[in-house]
Structure formats: C-alpha cells, structure tokens
Amino acid sequence: MAGMVEIPHLALMIAAALALGVGVRDKPGFAAMRENFLMWRGLWRQRARWPAPLTGAFWLAPALSLASVLLAAALTPSFTTALPGAALASLPLLAGLLGLSALAPGLALLEGGTTAGGLALGWRLGFGVLATPILFLVLWSLAQLAGGVLIGGISAEIAAGAPLAPRLLGLLALAALARCAPEPLPCPDHAGRARAAFLAAAALRRVVLCSLIADLFFPAGLAGTEVAGWGIGILAWVIKAGAVALAGSALAPARPATRRPSPTLLSPELGAAWALALGAALSAAFARGAA
Amino acid sequence: MLVPGVMATLVLLLAAGLVAGLVGGAAALLLAAPQRWLGRFLWLAPLGAAVLGGLVCGAGTGGRALLALPLGLPGYGAVLTIDGLAGFFLMASGVALAAVLRLVPPARPAAAALLAGFYASLLAADGFTLIAALAATLVALWRLVAAGRGTVLAGIVGLGALLLALARLAPLFPDGAPDVAFSAMRAAPQAGARGAAIVALALLGAGLIALPLLWPARLGRRVAHEAALIVALLVPSGLYLVLRFTGDLAALGAAPGQDVIIVLGGAALMLGGAREALLTITLGRIAAAVGVALLGEAILACGVAALARGADLTDAAHAAASAALLLVFLASLAPVLLLLVAAVLRAEAGTEALARLGGLAPRLPFTAASALAGASALAALPPGPGFAAMALLLGTLWHLPRIGGGAGAFGAALLVALLGAGLALGVFAMLRFLGLGFLGPPRTPRASAATESDRPACWVLGGLAGLLALAGVAPGLILWLASPALAVLLPAAAAVSGGLRPGWLAWLAPPLLAGLLVALVALMQRFRGAQADAARPESAWQEGYGPPPRWLPFGDPATLIDPACFTASWRCAERPLGAALARLARRPRAAWRAGCAAWWEG
Numbered sequence: 001m002a003g004m005v006e007i008p009h010l011a012l013m014i015a016a017a018l019a020l021g022v023g024v025r026d027k028p029g030f031a032a033m034r035e036n037f038l039m040w041r042g043l044w045r046q047r048a049r050w051p052a053p054l055t056g057a058f059w060l061a062p063a064l065s066l067a068s069v070l071l072a073a074a075l076t077p078s079f080t081t082a083l084p085g086a087a088l089a090s091l092p093l094l095a096g097l098l099g100l101s102a103l104a105p106g107l108a109l110l111e112g113g114t115t116a117g118g119l120a121l122g123w124r125l126g127f128g129v130l131a132t133p134i135l136f137l138v139l140w141s142l143a144q145l146a147g148g149v150l151i152g153g154i155s156a157e158i159a160a161g162a163p164l165a166p167r168l169l170g171l172l173a174l175a176a177l178a179r180c181a182p183e184p185l186p187c188p189d190h191a192g193r194a195r196a197a198f199l200a201a202a203a204l205r206r207v208v209l210c211s212l213i214a215d216l217f218f219p220a221g222l223a224g225t226e227v228a229g230w231g232i233g234i235l236a237w238v239i240k241a242g243a244v245a246l247a248g249s250a251l252a253p254a255r256p257a258t259r260r261p262s263p264t265l266l267s268p269e270l271g272a273a274w275a276l277a278l279g280a281a282l283s284a285a286f287a288r289g290a291a
Numbered sequence: 292m293l294v295p296g297v298m299a300t301l302v303l304l305l306a307a308g309l310v311a312g313l314v315g316g317a318a319a320l321l322l323a324a325p326q327r328w329l330g331r332f333l334w335l336a337p338l339g340a341a342v343l344g345g346l347v348c349g350a351g352t353g354g355r356a357l358l359a360l361p362l363g364l365p366g367y368g369a370v371l372t373i374d375g376l377a378g379f380f381l382m383a384s385g386v387a388l389a390a391v392l393r394l395v396p397p398a399r400p401a402a403a404a405l406l407a408g409f410y411a412s413l414l415a416a417d418g419f420t421l422i423a424a425l426a427a428t429l430v431a432l433w434r435l436v437a438a439g440r441g442t443v444l445a446g447i448v449g450l451g452a453l454l455l456a457l458a459r460l461a462p463l464f465p466d467g468a469p470d471v472a473f474s475a476m477r478a479a480p481q482a483g484a485r486g487a488a489i490v491a492l493a494l495l496g497a498g499l500i501a502l503p504l505l506w507p508a509r510l511g512r513r514v515a516h517e518a519a520l521i522v523a524l525l526v527p528s529g530l531y532l533v534l535r536f537t538g539d540l541a542a543l544g545a546a547p548g549q550d551v552i553i554v555l556g557g558a559a560l561m562l563g564g565a566r567e568a569l570l571t572i573t574l575g576r577i578a579a580a581v582g583v584a585l586l587g588e589a590i591l592a593c594g595v596a597a598l599a600r601g602a603d604l605t606d607a608a609h610a611a612a613s614a615a616l617l618l619v620f621l622a623s624l625a626p627v628l629l630l631l632v633a634a635v636l637r638a639e640a641g642t643e644a645l646a647r648l649g650g651l652a653p654r655l656p657f658t659a660a661s662a663l664a665g666a667s668a669l670a671a672l673p674p675g676p677g678f679a680a681m682a683l684l685l686g687t688l689w690h691l692p693r694i695g696g697g698a699g700a701f702g703a704a705l706l707v708a709l710l711g712a713g714l715a716l717g718v719f720a721m722l723r724f725l726g727l728g729f730l731g732p733p734r735t736p737r738a739s740a741a742t743e744s745d746r747p748a749c750w751v752l753g754g755l756a757g758l759l760a761l762a763g764v765a766p767g768l769i770l771w772l773a774s775p776a777l778a779v780l781l782p783a784a785a786a787v788s789g790g791l792r793p794g795w796l797a798w799l800a801p802p803l804l805a806g807l808l809v810a811l812v813a814l815m816q817r818f819r820g821a822q823a824d825a826a827r828p829e830s831a832w833q834e835g836y837g838p839p840p841r842w843l844p845f846g847d848p849a850t851l852i853d854p855a856c857f858t859a860s861w862r863c864a865e866r867p868l869g870a871a872l873a874r875l876a877r878r879p880r881a882a883w884r885a886g887c888a889a890w891w892e893g
Binding site for chain 2: 048055056057059060062063064066067068070071087088090091092093096097099100103106107110111112113114115117118119121122123125126127128129130131132133134135136137140143144147148149192193194197264265266268271277278281282285286289
C-alpha cells in the first residue's frame, strides 16, 4: 500500500515536466502549455529516421537519459517523504543519476562525430569539472547539518530548524552557478520520439532539480506518511518548486552564453559560486562543531 | 564442511605448494626443454591463486595457521600465512595476472620467478620474508621488461624505505635483536611522530617501487601486453604495501598525522592520473593513467578510513575501508582490461592513437563492451562499479569536520572539493576515450576495416569485463568477499559487531537500480517508433560546412571531432585558473578588484 503513493508522485512530476516543456519562456500561461502539448503530440506521431552508419548508441542515448532521470524523479520527494525508495534516496545516488541523464546526449553527439558537437560537449564537460566541486560542497554542507546523506533525513532536520547561514550561502552559490551554467546539450540529429525523449528528459531534469532544491532548502509543507497532509503537500510543492523554477529562469537571461560567446570556462560568477560554496561548507562545519 | 582451522591449514599448505611449484617451475625453465610447455600453462598458477584467495575470503577463515619454513636469516625462519587481506589481494590480482599470461605466454623463465616472488610477498608474515620476496619480484620484473637504471635505483631506495619502516615497527627482543614477525609488530602499535614516520616511509617505499614503472608517459610507450603485465603486478603490489603497512602493521588511524599523509598522497595521484587520462591522446597512456587514478582513489579512501578510525567513528571507518577494498578490486582489473583493449586495437585497427580510431563499436562490439566496463571503473556514474565505491566513500565524508577544529573543517572541505573535481575529470576522460575511440564515423581506412579479435582474446576480455560489471551490479558480493580483509584493517570493529559482512542495502540496492534502468531503457526501445529511411540525412549545409567531396570518403578532417579540440576549452581554463590563483595569493586586493570589475562589466 505504501508503494501506491509513488503513482501520484510520479504522475505529478511527469505532468509538470510535460506542461513546462521547453516553450515556457516564449509564451505566457496556457498558450505555452497548449503549444507544448502540440509539440509533444507532433513528435510522438513523427516517423523517426535512423541514419544508417550510426550505431545503437545513437538510439540508446535518449532512452538512457530519460530512464535515469525517471529513476531520479521516483526517488526525489515532491509532496511526501514517504516514498517506497526513501531508504535509497541519497545525495550521491541522485547526483549520479542526474549526471548520467545530463551526459547521455553527449553519447549521441559523439556518435555524430562533428567538430561542433565535440566542442559543445567539451565545453560542458570542462564546466562540469569546475562546477562539480561547488555542488559537492553545497550538498556536503547540507549533509553535515542533518548528519546524513538521505534526502528525507535532511528535509526533516532542516524543517526542525537548522542554522541559516550555511543554507543561505549554499542557495546563493547555486544561484551563482545557475547564472553561469551553459545550456543543456543540443540534440541536432534526432527526430520523432527520440527527440521527444531528449526534450522530456531535459524538462524532467529541471523539475527534479527544482523539487530537490525545494526539499533541501525549503522543506516546509512536506508531508509524511499521513494521507491528510498530502493536499497541503501538493500545494506547497507547486508553490515552492514553481518559485525555484521562476528564480532559475530569471537568472537565465543573464547567462554569458546569451550575451556573447565566452572564450574561457572561467567567469566571475563561477569564482563567486566557489567562494560561496566554500563559505557554506565551512559555516556548516562550524555550526555543527558548536552544536 | 571442514573445521575452519583445518581449512585454513589446508589452504596454507596449498599456497605454500603453489609458491614451491612456481620456484621449481622457474628452475625447470632454466634447465631448458619444457620451457614452452610451462610458459603456455603458467596462467593457471595465478588463476589457482585467485580461486584460493576467493576460498579464503568466502570462508572468512584466514590468518589462523602459520607456516614456519626452515629458510631465512640465522634465527629468523621465514613465516607464511594467508589472512583476509592477503586472500583478497590473491583474488583480485590473480584474475588480472592470469588474463595477461593467458593472452601472451611468457617466453622467459623470469615470469615464473616473478609470480613466485609476488605470491611469497603476499603470504609473508614477517618483515624479512616480505622484503626478500619483494626484491625477488622486482628483480624478475626489471629483467622481464628491461627496466632502466633510474627505475632500478628508485626501486632499491624504495625497498630501503620499507626496510626502515619495518625497523621502526619491530619491537626488540630482550637481547636487543628486532622481532620481525608481523604479529609482534601488531601487538606493539606505534603512536605519535613515530607512527606518522612509519606511514610516510611506507608510502614513499611503495611509491618508489611502483610509480617509476607505472608513470603513464613511460608506460604508454611500452608494448601494451608488457604494460599490462607491469600494471597487473605493480598496482596490487603497491596497494598491498600501503594497506599492509598503514592499515594493519601501523594500526589504521593510531598515529595522528598519518591519515593526512595518506589522504594527500591519494588525492595527488587521483587528480594527476585523471588529468593525464583526459589530456593524453594514445590509448595505452590513457589506460596507464586510469591505473594511477584508481590507485590514488583507493589510497585516498584508505586515508579517509584512517581519519575516521582515528576519531573513533566506527561506521564511517567501516564504509571508507569497504570503499578502499572495492577500489583495490577495480584498480587491479580495470587498467589491465583497458591495456588489453589497447593491444586488441593495435592489432585490429593498426593504431592506439585516438585521432585515428573511431567508429569501432559496430565493428568490434565485444571489445567496445569491454572498454565500456573498464572505463566505468573510473567514471563514477551509476550503475558502474566506480559509482558503488564512490557512493560508499561520499556517504562517510560528512563525519569528517568533527576532527581537528577549524583547520580540520577547511581540510575536509578542500578534500570534498578535490574529490568532486577528480570524479568529474574521470567522467570527462572516460567519455572522451569511449566516444572518440568507439563512436562516431571511422577516421581512417584501417579503422573502418577493423574486425573483432580472435576467440581467446574475446574470452579473456569478456571475463575481466564481466567481473567489473559484477562489481557494479552486485558490489555486495565483492564487499562480502572483502569482509575478512576488513577485519584485518579494523579488528576492533570486527570484534564489536561480530563480523563485517555488508548490510542488506549493499546487496539489494545496486541490482535493483541497475535492473530498473535496463528495464526502462528496454521499454523505451519498444516505443521508439517506426523508422522512415535507412539513409544518413546529408543536408547541404551541416554546421557551416558543405558535404565532403568524393575524394574524402572518411569526411573532411576539418569537420571531424579531434581529441585535442575536445579538451580545448579545459586546457584554456587551466592556465588562467593557475594564473588567477597565483595572483590571488600574491596580491589579494588587486585580484578582488579585478574580479569585481569583470563581474560588473559582464
């Protein structure tokens, strides 16, 4: 019976991803949702092309990307922490699944084997080398505050009251990172359902990230096992995750990629994110030492 | 079921027989006639040793029987035993050594002496036997691979450092002579600066013995099979020495300062190896760099275990030591597998240079799958074996700031950041290796005409890849086999909890996740829809380039991805990053102002 909650949880996550889709920036409100629906339907009906010299990796990449982010979505709490996979939902596993999902389009780009694809992938992977320590430091500061790496435990501990400084610094570090992060990898050669899988994976990744930030930094309203709290939990999730998504898209127009092509991976925003993440980690360590 | 003590004696006798047989075999090889016959079947010896090690680990009954041989210095008879640690290393190293010797039967008798010395060093239970066996192994290896004078000198200095560490470890008899038996050293653990000096000497000795030959720039120049033999022997040897000295003889975490030395050494090796794997352009060198990076990861995990053990954090020490042993298994197998893949590619595609490979996955599917399994050891993504080890290690790190106050917190934060950078570098390097080597269009005629290797090579590659995949899907099994070794490293924890077998989560979670992932991918393959045509869509204007002319059937080189251009942005970032850090250290206020100005200018 406890496993049944996974169904509404996943349905909510997927519905949010499909509704948000990719066109949310272009048009407001329901027009964007309708356009999204038409896009998904068109992609589902479109007959795919299989470029002959390419291998199975070309087709495996979208499926792998979507499958891994679906697993991550099943483990990330949205409105309740009483999910059947709660014992597995640890920060390293979620980071690994989201990383796998984000990197899978790279397989398709490498299969294409063009210079532009290689440069795009190399740029993003190089950025990943500089950004992963920041993510690790922020997640590590949260794990210290809660004394564990399980999402449910961290949410409960932060809801019960944890020092503000490390959480604030961690959130600012993530904001600085969002400001300088590159766009997701492009998938130029795919059509039909493979393209739909890539786009759905990217949208679901965004929903999972927003839910994760909401769970870890603003756990208020997150329900437990009792069914009575689920309504409030759903409302709280919509508000919190929506606010995080709006904040993320507000930061996005300031990205260097949209202003001018950056000659180097380094940027002042990245430096600020490093400093803030280090500050979050150290303040969490001292707060824990004082407690 | 045999009584454990009887079984341990039996295993010990078998092991001694194995060593004696190898020594006898080397002598027979020297005598002449049956040289070729013995060389062909020498691979069975390490395979037997691996089975033996597996038996010891599975039964969990090591270290109870000592075999005193009537050999050695006056008054010091050589003592052999198989404890859990030796059994685990027998198992991990035996498979890789058997794979190498199966594919390339050794033509020289030194190979048998090499194995005899190596196994004697694993079974040694006193200092003199360990040093003598190591010396025999190294002399045989140097002879086999024609090592240079510098390597030999470094090895001799390394042996000297180990001897010094043993001299500081050994308690004295009433008459002033040192007691070199390991059991006596364990009974009198060294604390304080003395313990830290022992660990530093042991790390120095292991590094000087292993690293000159494992150095990627040098190893990459060797023939791939020879390089595979060096890696299969020296990576487990180096790790065994580190774990035996720091984890067992000097008692893990007993002396303050030793953990920091281990962590620093491991982090430097991990980052350096992963960076080398990312920037280099030949397959052999990448595989060697993977070996160094995994060696560093294992040593780093051992250092984290020492940190946690020193602060009496038993659970964290247990998890970190488990991660270290899992990484020992991976470091013994993965680089050897990648070097054997490099040998196959050299034979079938004519080159090891990434720029001249490409498009090999459909032509060599078996080799490509093996390369994927080998690469997944360093690229810590689920459901690979590297991820299982890293998840264990990352789960312990939040304990660390309890140790050492402000400096400790800063050091721990730096360690977390370095670990993140190392993991991302590993993923980057392995994606580049797989993508450029096996995916995309073939870049040379030779690569486009490559075919799958012969059947024995496929079997050997498949066996190693299967073991690595098993470590990823069922790390609980490897951790179960590693639990006697864990009891050697953490005897107090073993005594308290009555055994260190892995919990249900380690058994259940990885296969469940991997199964779900595979099932979802298979389900999506069913729904991927109909295909419209089988021709590659050639648009007239692809990414700013026209279609390649007829006389360039493998595409225009200007439009094809290149190993160097793939890492261009990272190489561009490295130099200013170093310059910016230097500037920040030299003139912090000016650096701050420049950063602010750059921020506001956008």
